[in-house]
Amino acid sequence: MTKKQLRQAVVIMHGMGEQVPMETVRGFVDSVWRENPNVIDRDRPVQGDDEKRSTNPTWTRPDDHTGLYETRRITTEKGNNGYYTDFFEFYWAHLVHGTTWEQVRDWIFGLLFRNPFTRVPRNVRTAWIVLWIITLVIAGLAIWAAWPKAPDATVAPAWSLLMAGVSAATAWVVANVMVARFGDVVRYTKADPPNIARREEIRRTGVDFLNALIAQRDTTHPEEPHFDRIIVVAHSLGTIVAYDILSVCFAYNCRGLRKELDADTRQPARAALEDAVRHRLGLSSLGELPEKLTPERYQQLQDAAREELNQLGATWQVTDFVTLGSPLTHAEFLLAESREDLDARKKERLLATCPPTLEYDGETKLCHFTFRRGAIAGIGKLTDEEKDDLSSEVKMPRWPHHAAVFGYTRWTNIYSPHKAVVTGDLISGPLGSVFGIGKGEGHFCGIRDIAVMPQLVPETGARDPNHRRRVMTHNSYWKMKGGTDIRRETDKKTGKLEPAHHIRELRYALGLGRK
Structure with missing residues (x-):
């Protein structure tokens, strides 16, 4: 039997306003694929052409996932990492109408x-x-x-x-x-009554679209998914839309978890992830934390936990959520009535957090973002000695609760710091203090917040002197050049001309060339 082709999908969700279909995704593909020398070697011949490539060609094909003939799928050659990439645009502007x-x-x-x-x-x-x-x-x-x-x-x-x-x-x-x-x-x-129908239509259409990508099977290997990896990228108001869609889709795709497990079932990745979070929050935990939990380390643990979850019957291929210019930084303004109301909604699991909200389990005497789903044959309840042993806790089958999407999907937030309203991007901002969990010194968030246009010095949070402020950067997150005077930069080590900082960070967050 032929080997299955490796495929990854990138779903783009546009922001507010009267958007033109395919305009966002075409500009995005230019920056992250066509002009990106890291996804395909420049010395590889172009298909059907012996000349040296200057850009990476792409092709547009009809797509019926969205049910909208105005949009097309943009597909690529096989990348250096062995993956073919398909770009999709979830277009929703036409579903918002009748605003007064x-x-x-x-x-x-x-x-x-x-x-x-x-x-x-x-x-x-x-x-x-x-x-x-x-x-x-x-x-x-x-x-x-x-x-x-x-x-x-x-x-x-x-x-x-x-x-x-x-x-x-x-x-x-x-x-x-x-x-x-x-x-x-x-x-x-x-969420006023006149808006409910519009919100419902956008979310339902998006959920159906993403579920269709997840459910698609490989033509030569029907037992395997067509896409091994799905990346959701959203801009502006589209980040709130995508956040809602991911939350619903995750709960839907965890329904297939096997109810009956045998005594050989283990969940070491899930146990390690939860224990690392407990350590970081200063809660009761098991064993010693091997290293300090950072957003980068948290994302590594997420990868292992997601792979393990799928081996147990889940169908969750969304590996990454990348937000650009996100108004989610103003969640207490837009999604709640106040900061106290926002915290209450997170605690009640109405809003998904990163890491997911933890709940106390009287059996394990620990906090989890998963719950027990029956006993494994041949094991039964744990003894008091076993409860103190992480290897024993691994044996207990646990499934994520419905708001645990960001226990298994990495979240990277790219924003442009603003000053005096007109410079940078007032709409965007960091999300670490908004969607994390815990309080005071114990607070932790697994979102990678990346400041661009200008870059901030991580140690001080001050503007990097090599990056000047620019005016109105909200629509510039994937622009190679343009109205904000974005230029390529010279790498100090190699002397080569490199893409601007915000393009490099966007490409790294997507990881389209990584194996």
Whole structure:
């Protein structure tokens, strides 16, 4: 029998606004594949061409996974790591419609009329003040225009012309920015009755799409999945959409776990992952932690736990979640009513965390993000001596709870630090303090937060002097060059011209060339 082809899928989820189908994925593929010399050696001949390659060619093919004829699958040659790569775009902009100015206005007022000390995060307080200033200026102009004035032949025409211009500009901003762009945020993040149908349609379509990729079987080896690895990449508001879709899909794809296990069943990877998290949080644990738990180490443990989970019957091929310019950093603004409400939702497993929320098990006397699912034949309950032994804890079959997706899927968040509202990306920010678990010194998050445009020095958190700030970088995370003056950089060690820092970090997070 022929050997199965190795395949990996990259699913792109676009952000807010009236997006053009395939525009996002085509620009993305240019940066991470066509212009990437690390996925295919430059001296390898192009298929059907003897000339030396300058870029890596791709091909577009019809795709019926999304049920949308406007989108296509972009496929590649075999990479250096032996994998063929398929790029898909989950397009959802057409599912958001019927947004009114009244809905956007009510949402803005809901943001404005908050206690700035308790319900406005410090990192967006400046933007909150600017929003108030803009609102007051517009309201003042509107009141002044409507206020009765004494007739003045020399002033009235000029004033009328000025107010006509202000009115036209305001109408344009309302229609093309507030409603067309921020309307998507309102319709998706605010769980009001008029928005439920839109939220449901987007999520259900996305879940069906991702499940179709996961369920697809290899044509020559029907017992194996078509894709060995699936990477979900999302930008802007699409990161919230993707976060919801992944949470639902994970629970769905863990239903196939075997209920009946024999006495030889072991879960060393799961046990090691949970114990490392317990150690890091300062909770009761088993054995000695071999090394300090960092996000990088946590992701290594995730890999082993996911492979082990699939061997026991799960069908979860989503290895990575990469967020770009994510508003999830403002989750207490967008997904909850306050920081306290956000913490309560995480604790109740309404929102998935990284690592997953832990719960106490009276049998093992330990905290887990998995639960026991019956006893293994021939083992039964553990003795008191066995409960103190990690190797014995491995023997007990445990399955992840429904919000444990980020116990098995690596999460990398790439953001652009902002300053004075206009530089960097105000919408984005780090997620470590938002989606981690534990408090104080025991707090830990397994998300790799990567600062780009500019890069930050890890030890101090200050801006790297070699990376200057740029204006409005929200749409620049995969741009090789363009309006933000992004240029290639010279590597200090080799002297070669390298892609800009943000492109290097994006390529590394995807790992399309890794074996």
